[in-house]
Amino acid sequence: MSWQNVLQVLALVLLLGVTVPPLGRYMAAVFGSRSDGTAPGDRVFNPIERVLYRVFGVDSKREQRWNVYALSVLAFTLVSLLGLYVLLRTQGSLPFNPTDRGSLQPTGAFNAAVSFVTNTNWQWFSGEVAISHLTQMLGFAVQNFVSAAVGLATVIALIRGITRSGTRHLGNFWVDLTRGVVRILLPLSLVAAVMLMSQGVVQNFNGHTAATTIDASSGVAEQLIPGGPVASQEAIKELGTNGGGYYNANSSHPFESPNGFTNFMQVFMLLLIPLSLVVTFGVMVNDRRQSRLLIGVMAGILVLFTGTTMLAEQAGNPRVAAMHIDQSLSGVQSGGNMEGKEVRFGTSGCGLYAGSTTGTSTGAVSCMHDSFTPIGGLMPMLHMMLGEISPGGVGVGLSGVLILALLSVFIAGLMVGRTPEYLGKKIQASEMKLVTLYILAMPFALLTFAAASVVLESANTFQSGPHGLSEVLYNFASTANNNGSAFAYQGTGTQWYTITQGISMLMGRFLLMIPVLAIGGSLAAKPKVPATAGTMPTHNALFGALLAGVIVIVAGLTFFPALALGPILEHLSL
Amino acid sequence: MRAFIRQLRPALMAVVVFTLLLGVAYPLVSTLIGQVAFGDKADGSLIVRDGVVVGSEFIGQTFTAPEYFHSRPSAAGAGYDGSASSGSNDGPLNEDFLAAVQERADAYRTENGLDDAVAVPVDAVTASGSGLDPHISIANAHLQAQRVADARGLSLDEVLAMVEDHTDGRSLGVLGEPGVNVVLLNIALDDLTK
Numbered sequence: 021m022s023w024q025n026v027l028q029v030l031a032l033v034l035l036l037g038v039t040v041p042p043l044g045r046y047m048a049a050v051f052g053s054r055s056d057g058t059a060p061g062d063r064v065f066n067p068i069e070r071v072l073y074r075v076f077g078v079d080s081k082r083e084q085r086w087n088v089y090a091l092s093v094l095a096f097t098l099v100s101l102l103g104l105y106v107l108l109r110t111q112g113s114l115p116f117n118p119t120d121r122g123s124l125q126p127t128g129a130f131n132a133a134v135s136f137v138t139n140t141n142w143q144w145f146s147g148e149v150a151i152s153h154l155t156q157m158l159g160f161a162v163q164n165f166v167s168a169a170v171g172l173a174t175v176i177a178l179i180r181g182i183t184r185s186g187t188r189h190l191g192n193f194w195v196d197l198t199r200g201v202v203r204i205l206l207p208l209s210l211v212a213a214v215m216l217m218s219q220g221v222v223q224n225f226n227g228h229t230a231a232t233t234i235d236a237s238s239g240v241a242e243q244l245i246p247g248g249p250v251a252s253q254e255a256i257k258e259l260g261t262n263g264g265g266y267y268n269a270n271s272s273h274p275f276e277s278p279n280g281f282t283n284f285m286q287v288f289m290l291l292l293i294p295l296s297l298v299v300t301f302g303v304m305v306n307d308r309r310q311s312r313l314l315i316g317v318m319a320g321i322l323v324l325f326t327g328t329t330m331l332a333e334q335a336g337n338p339r340v341a342a343m344h345i346d347q348s349l350s351g352v353q354s355g356g357n358m359e360g361k362e363v364r365f366g367t368s369g370c371g372l373y374a375g376s377t378t379g380t381s382t383g384a385v386s387c388m389h390d391s392f393t394p395i396g397g398l399m400p401m402l403h404m405m406l407g408e409i410s411p412g413g414v415g416v417g418l419s420g421v422l423i424l425a426l427l428s429v430f431i432a433g434l435m436v437g438r439t440p441e442y443l444g445k446k447i448q449a450s451e452m453k454l455v456t457l458y459i460l461a462m463p464f465a466l467l468t469f470a471a472a473s474v475v476l477e478s479a480n481t482f483q484s485g486p487h488g489l490s491e492v493l494y495n496f497a498s499t500a501n502n503n504g505s506a507f508a509y510q511g512t513g514t515q516w517y518t519i520t521q522g523i524s525m526l527m528g529r530f531l532l533m534i535p536v537l538a539i540g541g542s543l544a545a546k547p548k549v550p551a552t553a554g555t556m557p558t559h560n561a562l563f564g565a566l567l568a569g570v571i572v573i574v575a576g577l578t579f580f581p582a583l584a585l586g587p588i589l590e591h592l593s594l
Numbered sequence: 595m596r597a598f599i600r601q602l603r604p605a606l607m608a609v610v611v612f613t614l615l616l617g618v619a620y621p622l623v624s625t626l627i628g629q630v631a632f633g634d635k636a637d638g639s640l641i642v643r644d645g646v647v648v649g650s651e652f653i654g655q656t657f658t659a660p661e662y663f664h665s666r667p668s669a670a671g672a673g674y675d676g677s678a679s680s681g682s683n684d685g686p687l688n689e690d691f692l693a694a695v696q697e698r699a700d701a702y703r704t705e706n707g708l709d710d711a712v713a714v715p716v717d718a719v720t721a722s723g724s725g726l727d728p729h730i731s732i733a734n735a736h737l738q739a740q741r742v743a744d745a746r747g748l749s750l751d752e753v754l755a756m757v758e759d760h761t762d763g764r765s766l767g768v769l770g771e772p773g774v775n776v777v778l779l780n781i782a783l784d785d786l787t788k
Contacts, residue, residue, distance in 0.1 A: 027768040075611055076604040088597060095601035099609045119677075148677060158617040165616045166608075194604050201612065206620065213624045214631070220652055223628035223636040228677055231640070231647045234780055238656040244677040245638050245650050252624035269670075269679035272723030274652035275638065279762070280770015336716070337686045343696050346713035346733070353731035354771040359691070359720040360681040363666070363729035364762070366771035370723075387723045388681035487685035509683035590687060 021334060022349060025368035028284060032372070035288055036295060043292065044299020044311075050203045051176045051196065053304050065203050072198050083189035086541025089177055090534050092193035093170060097137055097530075100163060104133040107159045117152035118227030118247075124150065131518035136160050138529040139167035139413060141257075141264030141383055141504035142521060144512040148246050148267045153225060160264055161253050165209075168260030168293075169200035171415030174533050175297065178419055179304045181540030182443050185548045190540050204293070205260060212255035212289055220278035223251040250275055258289035261413040263383030263504040271373070271386040272362050283369045283386050290382045294411040297418045305443055309559035314421055317564050318379075321410035321571070325403045326375025332396035333357050333367035338594055357396065360388030371396070378403040381413030383504025390491065390507040394591035397490060398583065400505070404497045406575045407462060413502065419536045421567075423458050424574075425558065426451060426539070428567045432556055441555055444548040451542055454535040461531035463578045465500035465524040466493075470582070473520070481511040486593065490586035493579075496521070500528040641781065649777055650676075654728040660705075661745035661787075662780045663730065663738050663757075666717055667698055670725025681723040695719045706741050729773030732761060746787050756782055 049059040059065075073080045084092065107114075112123035124132060128144065135142040136159065145151070151160070173196035180190050217223050226247030233243050250266045254276055257263060263270075271277040271286055295315065302311025334356040336347035349355040354366030361370050370387035377384050378400040389400055403410065409421040426440075426447055433440030433447070440447040470492045473479040482488035491507040498505055499521040506512070512521060557563065628636035639651045649655055654665045656673045671678040684691035698719040703712065715733040730738075735757045743753040760779035763772050 024764055024768045028770075031768065072611060076607045078604045088601075091598045092601045092605070095598060095605040096608060099602065099605040103609055103613075146678070146680070148679065157621050158613055161621060162609075162613050162617040166612055194608065197608065201616070206616070210620070210624065214627055217624075217628040217632045217636055220635045220639050222638045223625050224638070225625065226637070229638065229640065229647060231649045231676075233655050234648055234777070234784070235655065235657040235659050235662050238658045240656050240673065243649060243653070243655060243674065245640065245647075245653055246676055246679075247638065249621040249625055251628060251636070252621040255624075267679045267724075269681065269724035269726070272681070273679050274650075274654075274724060274726055274728060278639075278652050279765050281765030284765070284769040339687065339692055340695055340716065340719075343692075343699055344710070344713050345695065345699060345716050345719055347716045350733070352733035352736065353715050353717065355716060357686070357720075358716045358722075359684065359686070360723045361720075362722050362724060362727050363717055363731055363773035364727075364770050369770050385723070388683050390683040390685060391681060393686050483685050483688055485685075485687065487687060490685075507683070508681070509685065590685075593687065 021330060021368055022354070028368065029372065032284065032288060036291060039292060040295045041299050043296040045303055047204060047296060048300040048303035050199050051300070051304070059203070061203060068202060069198055073194065076194055078192070078194040080192060080195045083192050085188045086177070086190050086537045089190050089193045090537045093174065093533065094530070096170065096197070100137045100166065101133050104136060104159045104163060105129050107155055108132055111152045111155045114152070114154055116154040118225070119148070119152065121150060121152040127515050127518040128513060131522040134522040134525050135504070136163040136264060137167055138502050138525045139171060139260070139262060139381065139416070140499060140502040140525045141262045142499050142506070142525065143264055143504070144518055146268030147265055153248055156253060156266060157249060161256065164253070164256040164260050164262040164264070165201055165205050166197065168205060168262065168414040169197050171413055172200040172204070173197050173415070174536055175415040175419045178422060178536050178540040179301055181543040182445060183305055184544045185546060187544050188541065190537070190544060205256065208259050209252070209255040212259060213251045215285065216251040216254055216282060219282045221251040221254055221282065222247060222275045223249055225249065246275065257384055258286045258382065259293060261290055261294060261380045261382040263377065265384060271384050272388070277386055280364055280369060283365050283373060286384070286386070287373050287376045290380050290384070291376055291411065293414050294380050294417045297415065298411065301418060307443070307559070310443070313559045313564050317568050318409065318411040318421065320568065321406065322375060322379045325379065325399045325410070326372060329374050329396050329399040330368055330371030332393050332399070333371050335393070337393055357391070357393050360391035362387065374400050375403065377505055378503060379408065379410040379412070381408045381416060381501060381503050383498060385505050388508060389494070389505055390509045394587045394594065397494070397507070398587035401490070401494045401497055401587065402575070402579070402583065404501045404503050405579045406571055408501050408503065409571060416502070416532070423455055423536065423539070424571055425567055426455050427459065428563065428570045429556060429558065430455070431570065432566060438554060441549060442558060444551065445543045445546050446549060451539050454539050454542070458532050458535045459574060462500050462528055465527035465531070466496045467582065469520045469524050470496040473516070476516065479514070479516050481514065483509055486586050486590040489582070490590060493582055493586050496524060499524045502528050641777070648781070651775065651778055652728055653726050653777070655777055657776065657780060660741055661783070663735060663742060663774070663776050665776050666727055666730055667719065667721045668725040669721040674726060676726065679724045679726055681725060682721045706737055708737065712737070728775050728777050729762065730776055732757070732772060732774055735774040742783070746783065748787065756786070
């Protein structure tokens with residue numbers, strides 16, 4: 021890494037340090053942390069929201085129990101899913117389709133609809149080849165917003181469960197959804213879209229523009245230059261930790277990310293809300309030390325994984341070096357393993373992106389992960405397998421780390437023989453059963469389908485050798501964690517993969533989200549017990565180490581055997 | 595079940611309203627701002643010469659003639675296909691990939707009259723993620739400069755000066771990596787020797 025690369029990372033830390041606390045406090049106010057219920061911008065937003073509630077036909081004052089809250093989430097998701105499915109199935113006969121894209125087949129449309137509704141944005145297809153401008157706008161962009169807002173709403177409901185006592189109510193889903201979109205995601209996206217456009221990200225409604233190429237002797241006389249409302253999509257793609265690229269190459273495409281500044285900003289955008297939410301949590305539970313501890317654990321994991329990827333990619337591919345290819349860093353090249361990477365980002369910009377996109381549940385990429393060195397590729401894969409809690413997707417990341425915190429206090433409680441408590445709430449059998457379901461659902465959705473794919477002859481669409489196993493593992497890790505990035509050599513447009521990966525995305529979303537809401541409901545009903553000398557503090561380094569240990573050990577025990585035969589074996593055979 | 599059905603009405607209305615707000619109004623407003631404030635950029639930073647669109651400054655092209663600087667290998671369609679961006683996605687041990695690297699390195703050395711002792715810059719023998727990378731490394735440009743100078747009857751210094759003129763530095767001095775924009779450089783060379 022050059023000194024500029026180090027400065028780039030420090031600049032990111034600094035920018036996040038300046039923006040995360042105020043945004044976190046703002047979001048806390050949006051979700052009712054102030055005693056009088058007011059929030060900045062009420063004068064502008066309140067009238068808009070009142071109109072929306074009237075159209076929806078909901079009483080914004082009426083709160084919901086956890087099960088009604090969950091049913092609202094499911095109803096909203098079902099309607100979204102059906103709407104997007106119909107759009108994908110019929111886009112070929114709908115207007116606003118200048119590139120003349122046809123409709124998708126049933127299983128492909130199912131997979132794509134599930135993918136965007138669950139905030140995964142897994143794409144078995146290539147954006148510019150398969151999707152019309154209309155579907156991008158009415159379908160994908162809309163789901164980018166609302167699927168993030170659903171994640172946001174559910175973690176707020178969980179936090180309310182922790183802060184309230186003696187009630188069964190967790191808030192109103194329709195209110196939380198609306199405020200998340202109108203007051204947080206939409207204004208931030210508009211600003212981000214303008215910023216991206218100023219750098220050269222395209223925003224138009226054109227189809228392809230035919231260009232007469234400069235070197236006529238190259239054999240290519242014409243180049244089709246793509247169009248589309250890209251910047252508006254790009255903004256929420258990062259801010260909502262969605263990750264679905266307008267174009268196949270995602271943020272390595274020059275029209276999605278034209279320079280080093282946009283690459284940097286996109287990394288910032290995808291970390292911004294997940295980190296700010298931890299501050300929101302601290303404000304809402306009225307204990308900032310809790311958020312500092314959680315941010316510390318998240319940042320520690322994020323830095324470790326991102327840094328390792330950057331170093332591994334900068335070290336390059338020894339097989340390539342053996343051919344007398346220069347992979348060294350110097351004043352005239354950034355060097356490293358450049359297969360699948362852009363000159364303008366280099367291995368550092370790419371590694372920074374790869375770590376951040378898999379630590380959040382984004383899945384956007386600014387370089388091709390499938391072409392990483394074995395260790396460079398192991399890091400993002402394992403980062404997802406940790407459950408995406410460093411800092412995780414919008415809402416779902418904080419939910420995940422809070423669940424793991426409950427598991428940690430439970431384990432600590434077992435060790436010292438006391439009833440575990442977290443922030444004044446006793447953690448008992450009913451919560452622990454739900455925590456167990458949460459912890460087991462993702463590995464189940466990942467490993468069972470991956471195992472079946474490896475033995476099924478017809479599912480063999482991957483490269484040969486240990487790298488093939490890495491591809492299957494990575495891709496199911498991505499769908500089961502609602503990430504969306506891919507080891508993209510593997511063809512996943514077959515019926516087997518569109519169906520199984522669609523199911524694993526649904527499991528990874530709702531078998532986690534529903535237990536979270538149930539835990540929130542269970543905690544809300546409990547009285548707050550005052551802290552005593554015997555209460556284990558959950559804001560000190562000891563608890564931080566315990567939490568990090570639980571995160572690593574749970575994932576390590578689950579996935580190490582499979583990883584040993586994939587990326588680790590591949591590394592040993594370099 | 596009845597509780598679920600009761601939620602379907604707000605669900606339906608919310609999907610409709612958010613589709614209008616986020617799927618219609620938001621991209622329209624963004625496009626309006628983009629077209630007014632950054633028209634050329636929002637349209638793809640197209641390069642127009644004598645009334646003909648010859649490319650975009652951000653989208654690389656295939657160059658094979660010796661008087662042009664050559665772009666990196668590309669996995670987008672048949673090479674720099676703007677309608678089919680893609681990387682190779684080959685794994686680091688993929689035999690086809692390693693064979694392709696060797697072949698490209700040999701071709702690069704032959705093309706530029708380099709002997710086997712010269713290490714080939716890695717970007718010259720690897721495909722980018724997008725397949726549309728408009729840049730090559732400065733090292734790569736330097737090794738191609740003599741060939742271009744000979745083919746155009748220019749001095750090496752003139753060509754190197756042009757390379758420097760078309761080198762994009764890091765954003766704000768620290769973000770990203772420097773690179774030579776091949777499309778703009780080749781156009782400028784054409785202008786110089788026209």
